[in-house]
Amino acid sequence: MRIDVINPNTTASMTAAIGHAAQAVAAPGTRIVATQPSFGAPSIEGHHDEVWGAAGVTEQVRLGQAAGADAFVIACFGDPGLAAARELASGPVIGIAEAAFHCASMLATGFSVVTTLTRTCVIAEHLVVQYGFERTCRGIHGTDIAVLELEDPASDAYGRILASARDALARDRSGAIVLGCAGMADLCRRLQQALGVPVVDGVVAAVKLAESLVSLGLGTSKAGDYARPLPKTYVGLAAPHGPVAN
Structure with missing residues (x-):
């Protein structure tokens, strides 16, 4: 089982510490991949930071999906981008x-x-x-x-x-x-x-909940508002992040 733990800020030392805490409680056979966005703020400390953090979370979910992640944890207490990440992901997405x-x-x-x-x-x-x-x-x-x-x-x-x-x-x-x-x-x-x-x-709690849901064979519903985003062309800064047809 692979769980991607996404730090929505861009501070690599914090990403590493979060990943270490997550791996310490992971079950045998669970691989923790700690990631962070390629853009955004060094810390999430307000609404403006959260907007960029949420966009970074969606970037990392798309990459994790392509790499075969079974579940995702959003490792920021504001749970930025949680609903958007659930639209993108097949497996569970847990906010801390x-x-x-x-x-x-x-x-x-x-x-x-x-x-x-x-x-x-x-x-x-x-x-x-x-x-x-x-x-x-x-x-x-x-x-x-x-x-x-x-x-x-x-x-x-x-x-x-x-x-x-x-x-x-x-x-x-x-x-x-x-x-x-x-x-x-x-x-x-x-x-x-x-x-x-x-x-x-919340980091370790989210990891254990994600493991449990994957073990139960449960993923994010694709009915209703968690259905996959409608494919469309984004422009400007958002151009690389436009949803594509599956």
Whole structure:
């Protein structure tokens, strides 16, 4: 089984770290291919970044389909391009926010999200509503750690995320924490040990869900709004990305 884990930003070191976290939980026989777009932003930290990230996701899904990928994981907490990727893909496509919310809701009656910049909290709030988790998500907390600072030991990212998670558990009366950035994946186990509650990283949750769906022989429906995109000619910057007839 091949699962392509797509980092929608263009920072190669983050792509490698995400791929390592994904491979660490993959079942024997599962091959993780960590990819990133050939264009876009070095980090996804707002709506404008997300537009380019979503376009990059579709680029990587097309390439992965041609290379024989069985499933895809979108490794950005905004789940950019998820619906478009599902139009393109035959196999399952899992967004890490969607996966994390589902898993956390099965581990506790209420969970809190700890993410990076406060300005991105509204993006997570929109996803909570879109996915129907208003009753189980009790709070979304920004740490104001920039995405690329997660890789900088001088930022004390672990300490700041730990403090925010402790505050969230007490303030929200939550029983679990969801990490709101793919770049936090390598901190998950330490945080869980320190907090004493389930800490859900969406990258590994999405990989295991993707494996399960592929093992069950299930793929993305091609009926309704996930039907393949209508073939047409795109122009300008989008010219190489126009849908073609299958």
